[in-house]
Amino acid sequence: MSSESDTASAPPDLVDPTKLGVQPQTARGQRTRNALIAAARTVFERDGYVDSRLVDIVAEAKCSIGSFYTWFDSKEEVFAAVLHEAQSEMLHPGTNRIETSDDPVAIIDASNRAYFEAYRRNARLNLLLQQVSAVDPRFREMRRARASAFVTRNARAIADLQARGVADRAVDPEMAAKALSGMVSRLAYEVFALGDHGPQSDQESVDDLVGTATRLWTNALGLTAPELRAD
Structure with missing residues (x-):
């Protein structure tokens, strides 16, 4: 369940929205630009x-290098456009604010599922x-800020649970959020980016x-739910 404070702490964009190239004014121009981004x-x-080379991008898009420079100045700019198009789909869900009437385990389960499914689709x-994070410090900082926003949201959700008396109050919310968010991120990376899931299908994984x-x-x-308790 989102709240006004969740909206206010929305994660920053993965890229600078002012550096996405030229926006077309015609339908034909939009089709060409979209084809270049997909390519x-x-x-x-x-x-x-x-x-990656620009000549390969324009060949994939079946257009000329001149068309490319109509909409983008560089490889960096078209890469920013790729990320801008994909970032909503790639959104790393945080755990929403948990109200008194909510089942916290169900919300954590749903948040984890949304994360893994989005990661799988964009592995x-x-x-x-x-x-790119390893070679571009500007992008690395934007990514760090984005990850930090999700940790902050998860820490707030953990603190809410502690205030309700249903989570271990001895756990530091921010450190727990960093550790648990990092665990989920690494699991997704190992299974879907590196392909380490054996003979299972992606959905089984x-x-x-x-x-x-x-x-x-x-x-x-320190949470419990009937379906998660050990037999």
Whole structure:
């Protein structure tokens, strides 16, 4: 359940929204720009950011290099546009403010599922983000700020549970949020970005990850729910 304070602490954009190239004024121009963004994502995910070339992007988009420079100044700018298009889909959900009437375990479970499913759908792009963060300090700082916003939201949710008396009050909310958020992020990276999920289907992996991550969250915070209690 979102609240006014959740909206106020919305995570920052992954990229500077003023550096996304030229916005078309015609439908034809929009189609060309969209084709370039889609082609750039394909090439970036296939070749990696460092090795991607503009000639390969325009070839994938079936347009000229001149058309590219009509809308974008550089590889960095079209990459920013790719991230801008994808960031809502890639949103790393935080745990929403938990009201008295809510089932906290169900909310944690739903937040974990939303995260893993979004990560699975964008696994190649998430792997690319790791690469770009290593070579571009500006992007690395935006990513850090975005991750920090989700940790802050999760810490607030944990503090709410402690105030209600249903979570362990000896746990530091911010440190717990950092540890648990980092655990979920690393699990997704190992399974979907690196492909370490054995013979299971992606959906089976999501189901297993959600169950495991939710149990670890609830155990760490001292929460219980009938379906999560050990037999």
